[in-house]
Amino acid sequence: MISLVLAMIWSRRGQAVTLALLASFAVAAAVASPAYLLAVDRAIAVGQIGTADAAERGLVVAGVQNDRDSDSSQIDFKDFGASLVKLPGFTYIYAAEFPVIGIEPGPQYADRFVFRQDVCSHVRMISGRCPAAEGEVIIGVATAKRLRLVAGQSITMRAAKYSDDPKDPGYIADGRAKKLVIAGTYRANAPEAPYWGTHGYFTGVPGLGPGEPIFTNPGTLDAMDHGDTAKAIDGSAGPRALDPDHLDELRAGLAALNSDPSELGAAIQISTGIPALLDRIDAGRSAAHLLVPVLAVPLVLLACFSIFLAVGYGTEGRQPELAVVALRGSRWWTRWWLAIGENIAAVAVGAVAGCVAGQLLVNAVASARFPGVGVDQGLDSLRYAPYAALAALVAAVLAQRRQLLSPVASLLRRNAVPADGRRAVATEAVIVLLAVVTTAQLVISDGALTGVGLMAPAFLMLAVAVLGARLLLPAVTRYAGRALDRGHLGVALAAFQLSRRPGAQRLFALLVATVAVAGYAACTVDVADGGRRVQSRLGIGADRVLKVDGSVFRSQLLTAVRNVDPDGRYAMAVVRMPNIGHSEPPGLAVDSTRLAAVANWPSGGPSAAELASRLRPEAPAPLVLTGPQLAIEATGSGFDPEKELRLAVAVSSTTGAGDALVQLGKIHNGRFRYQQRVSVCEKGCRLNGVEIVQATAVSSVTGQFVVNSLGAADPTGPLADPAHWRMTRYGTVTADPAGLRITLNAPTGLIGGVWINPVDAPYPLPAAYAGAAPIADSITGAGGGPLPIKPVGRLSAVPRLGRHATLVDLEWADRLATDAGQSLEPQVWLGPAAPADVVGRLSAQGLSIVADTRADQIERQLDRQGPALSLWFYVLAGALSVLLGAGALVLAAAVDRARRVEDLSALRGQGLSRGRLAWATSWTYPILVATAAVVGLVTALAAWLATGWALPLAGLDPPDLPVPTWPRVLVVIGTTVAVFLVLVLVATATGQDLRRRVTKQERARR
Structure with a gap:
């Protein structure tokens, strides 16, 4: 019996290979989903670690010690070490500092007297050398130039402390004077490098420009008479500590370090941003684990459907053989084995190949998309392979149920049983019901992609596909009849081939689902890409945003930025407006004279230039x-x-x-x-x-x-x-x-x-808003009190703040304020024309720049987060769906080929012309593909409308921004056309092969 089955496979080896390939695609799809999740989990961790700042990659163990106070708890570097052994993979830098006076001309400012381990390896000496002996220091080159100091010069310094005496505030001496020697002047190699930690050594000082500590050695530090000393260990996590496969161990180690403060002492505090980094990694992985199954489910269903269709087609072609077996009275197990053996063998071989192919496919995608990340080499990705193989086998058996159970008379019938029976209708009704139930569950659960709600996109696409197929046959039959009445014999033959074959309805449904899966993937990828562009541009407000230290006044910020950019070409001062309670939306005050040149502006509503003219009407000169x-x-x-x-x-x-x-x-x-x-x-x-x-x-x-x-x-x-x-x-x-x-x-x-x-500013203050209009036309002013406003425009979103916020002019808001208070979240927004040295120019104006954020940097970070990385599976799923559709099309044509060659050869003998033969052979499947492409496009858009809103494309905590909710028209149409071209090429090739075979048989008869 086995040899007979093998002979059957060999005689129909083309169909067997196609069926094996379809089975391998089905299992590969099941393997690809968990394998991709394992790869993307690593990629998310590596991406977030690679874009994390110094605070999120390290920890600081710090304390303040007064050496003069014998009763205070003494802190020594050796006290830290025992506890930090719990965190292997960190590089530790020891540091200590206290303020000193002596070279600055006045009590307003003090210098930072710092010992930092291995500092000479991270600065470039401009003159002189690094400190070696006790009593030697190095100073920054900008400080040396400003204070006219040179290497080799002696200076006298004292430890200092701040006095808040209202009559004479400033720094006063807190120790005996000590004569020091400037060993050299330095410039930091990379002030933003992780080595410097989070101490802000080089943060600009208002009135002085860029900050530059005085660095020294431990002997000089101890020799200085001083009081309070800030001591710290900066730990920087290395590759071992941040290994994507051991992040849970890192989290546990940090938790253990903080669980018992008595180990380090009450005077020592630990600060780190690593938990925030780990939380962000977990959030990205959670989003990926929600997004990937959304399209993995319809892909697996599509694979099983393609196997069902392929086996059904092949079994229909073997009905005469099965009828002979049944007619000879073979035992039921013999009949069953001969019926299913050929297909089961092909599916089994394809399942084994699919396990390997799925993993190799993900490996290829991961190596191309996540270079250097690597993939998990375990067997976790194969945990769903047995289920996928079993599903493929079940689909194969179900596709042959009629041939296994039907009497001989039914098997001997040449006309196929129509697919509109009660069982078929009941099956389609169940599919539609499941689509309704799963979609309703998704809506009721407010978009929770759990339980049956996760399957809503899959059942929606399948339901629309089967309903479209249900409507296809009657339409094609009517069209074929009209074509025959008009004498269009070739067209009628092509149409009747579809209408009289019950498998054509299932093939049409499969092709619709193929286009739908690819279209849904395109919708998701395009909407997510548009959302990331909005987040990276509108989310921060400008191409580049500089965060300014909060000790600056509003007028000071405004004046400094205007001095740096008097023409208003590239820089704009921005501060937050205070808002009281949750009922009042946040507000932003900007120098609207530069709004059009600098801000990333939302679509909808007035343009930036138009709104700027409304926000800044003429006003009297100030007093x-x-x-x-x-x-x-x-x-x-x-x-x-x-x-x-x-x-x-x-x-x-x-x-x-x-x-x-x-x-x-x-x-x-x-x-x-x-x-x-x-x-x-x-x-x-x-x-x-x-x-x-x-x-x-x-x-x-x-x-x-x-x-x-x-x-x-x-x-x-x-x-x-x-x-x-x-x-x-x-x-x-x-x-x-x-x-x-x-x-x-x-x-x-x-x-x-x-x-x-x-009266030197418009009153009420002109204001634009996004979302609901401000209550009673009033907001909290820059000075903290209520401020009447006059709405002058409605926006879809206020840059940086989102869809519920207000926008006013900074100068007018400042003139109406009387608090003489410092700015709230001051920033400088920069446009594309900003010069490379703009930070230095702003620092020279007294602004202390504490952070520098760029839109392209944010976009890169978003591209390496969970939602963006997980969507590459959608590209993979779209490609696999097209392969499934093309394979099913090839198998259907191969099964139909023998019967159609026989029929068309007979018609040629009866006088069918070559032109009509060409129509009958070439247009059957291309017409089916074209119709399926249109219906598939509608299916994809319908599924996106019903379920796309629930996908966490912006992460689990999306920003309040007007991100796109619909894909671009050209993207959806382009994807549909691309899928159509692939399928129509396959369909055309099958038609040409059929015509060649008919011609060959006609010649053989002659």
Whole structure:
């Protein structure tokens, strides 16, 4: 019997090879999914580790010790070592530092006196040499140039500490003076290198430019008389610690290190960003484990369907043989073995080959897409191979059920049994019901890709495919009849070949599913790619974003950026607006004069240039005071002497020196001169407002306050014109022959004080918004209080903040603020025209740049995260689906070939012309493929509409950005056309082969 089965296989070796290939594709698809997940898990870890910053790749064990305090817990480097043994694979750098004074001209700034292990290997000596003996130091080349210091020069330094004395704040001596020698000047080789850790040694200092510590050796550090010393060990994780296969061990080691603080002592603290890195890796892997099965399931179903179709086609071609076996009265097991043996053998061989092919295919994709990552060499990827092989065998047996159970008379019938029986209809109804149930589950679970919801895309595509096939045959039959009536015999023969073959309906459904799987993959990949572009560009706001230290004032930031880029070609100052509670959306204040040149702008709504003109209408010039002496002459009347009121003024430097809230003292009845020296007004300052505030809790405040003169302001000019002033509560401002009259009338007291502001900015403030309009047309102003706004435009999203935010002009917002407070999350956005040395230019203006983020850098990071990496499986699945469809098409044509050659040869003998023969042979399957391509495109879009929204393409915690939800038209149509061309080439080749065989048989008869 075995020899007979082998002979049958050899006689139909073409069909057997095709069936074996289809089975190998099915098993390969099942193996590819877990194998790809194993590979992508490693790729995600390697990608995130490769793009992590120094804080996420290391840890800092630090503490502060005062050597003079004998009662304090002493910290020594050797105390750290025993605990760090639990974390192998780290490289440790020891460091210690304290502040010193002696070379900076004033108490505002101190230098960092630092010992850092092996520092000489990470700096380049510009002059002199590294410190070797006790008493030697090296200083930065920029510091040396600024302070006119040279190698070999002696300096005297003292340890220092900061004094917050309001009368004279600054650094004061905290130790005996020590004479030191400058051994050399240095420049850091790579200030951003992991070696420097997270200490910010080279962070710019406002007023001084780039920061440069004074480096020394441990002997000099100990010889200095000093108090508090910050000691630290910087651990940098190496390849061994960050091995993708041992990240769980790293997490456990970190947890153990933090579990018992008593081991290191209460004075020692551990800080690390490694857990955040591990969490991001886990989140990426979770997204990948959700995304890959979404298309793996329909791919496996498609493979099983192709095997079912192929075996069914082949068995129908063998019905006469099976009828003879049954007619001779063979035992049932003999009949069954002869019926299924040929197909079972082909499927078994294909299953074994599929296990190897699936792993090799993933290896090839992984090596091309994830170079240097490697793949897991274990057998985990083969855990689903037996199930896939079993599914293939079950599909093969089910495809032959009718031939195994039918009587001889049915097997001897030449006309095939139609596929519209009750069983077929019931099967299709079950498929449609499953599609409805799984999609409903996906919607009810709010997009949770678990349980049956995970299978929603697969059953949707299969349901639309079988319904389309159900509608195909009646349409083709009617078309064939009309073509025959019109005398188009070739067309009618091609159409009848489809309508009279029940296998054609299943083949059509398979081709529709093939196009649908490829189309769905294209939709997913394109939408995800568009989302990453939005995240990397609109998500950070500009091509490059510099984060500025938060100690800068708004006016200082604005002035510094305008000084660096006076023409507004490439740099824009940006700060966050405060928002109170969750009900108020976040806000952004930008220098809108540069908005169009710098910002990455969202589609929809007004353009950046148009919106900038709305955000920045004309406004009166500000009231500018000259000189550091701020003096106000005013006359008070009607104030109750028992109710103490005080006068204050808010000013901002016009040269970027900062802001100040100046207290001028108690308000008096009668004429009085209020005077204070304000350092930020040394080169001029802008008046932001005059404040009258009650010193104690009082009620019923009344009186008049006439401002006779204000610094160098003209009392007959804007000062005396009430139209140039704004007082929103507790009284009014009116003109007075002696100046500006302020009338107070507060029956319940000056709760929160009262501000009299110059009208030098639009009020209400023009604002654009995304999402819902701000409540009551008001937001929290830059100074913290409520600020009326006038909506001037609606955006799809505010750059950096997303779909629910507000946008205002920074200069106008700053003029309306009187808090003299520092900026909230200050940044400098840079456009494509920014010069390479822009960071140095900004540092020279006193801005301290603490982070530098680029859009292309963010895009690279996103490309190496879980969602992006997992979608390469979709490309693989699309290719496999096309191969399955092409293989099924070849097998169907091979099975039909013998019967069609016989039929068409007979028709040629009856006078069928060569032209009509060409139509009958060449257009049967191409027409089927063309129709399937159109229906498959609709199927893919329908499945995407129903389920695409649930895919975590932006990760498990997506940003609030208007990412695309639909693929580009050209991408979807292009993918469909590409699949169609592949399938139609296969179909055309089968038609040409059929025509050659008919011609050959015709010649043989002659």
